[in-house]
Amino acid sequence: MYFRNIFLTLIFLNLVQFGFSQTKSDEKDIQDLIQNSFDELFSEFNAEKVSDFYTEDFILLEQGEVWDLEMIQSYFVNAKSDPDRATRLNRFEFIKTTIEGNRAWIAYQNYATFKKDGAVVMEIHWLESATATKTNDGWRLDMLHSTRVNE
Numbered sequence: 001m002y003f004r005n006i007f008l009t010l011i012f013l014n015l016v017q018f019g020f021s022q023t024k025s026d027e028k029d030i031q032d033l034i035q036n037s038f039d040e041l042f043s044e045f046n047a048e049k050v051s052d053f054y055t056e057d058f059i060l061l062e063q064g065e066v067w068d069l070e071m072i073q074s075y076f077v078n079a080k081s082d083p084d085r086a087t088r089l090n091r092f093e094f095i096k097t098t099i100e101g102n103r104a105w106i107a108y109q110n111y112a113t114f115k116k117d118g119a120v121v122m123e124i125h126w127l128e129s130a131t132a133t134k135t136n137d138g139w140r141l142d143m144l145h146s147t148r149v150n151e
Contacts, residue, residue: 125151
């Protein structure tokens with residue numbers, strides 16, 4: 001009986017540790033999803049990589065406008081065709097990441113620095129939130145809400 005209780009306790013502790021490590025791993029995956037999506041999509045305008053970060057029904061709520069994937073793709077194509085565009089560097093401060101099963105939401109501060117010819121030409125700060133779903137291909141964003149912070 002004594003060994004059975006020890007055995008069951010060890011199994012329980014391993015399951016708790018596994019569950020915690022999964023959550024921490026998923027939390028990092030979601031934060032990386034935010035960072036990488038902005039780097040690939042809004043800095044590099046790699047429209048062909050949208051499906052690496054967004055679900056098919058993704059929407060962006062941007063300053064009172066609703067952007068669907070068609071609008072986003074068009075924005076990327078137009079931005080990439082501008083030979084005189086500034087480069088964008090993204091930085092994030094994550095406020096909270098919550099995961100419940102295959103669903104997650106995240107709140108964060110988004111800072112973008114735009115440079116042209118090595119000089120900073122603009123800095124923008126947004127307060128944002130996003131929701132994500134875990135797919136067979138990993139985490140994908142299905143909604144992003146962005147509010148510009150006037151400083």
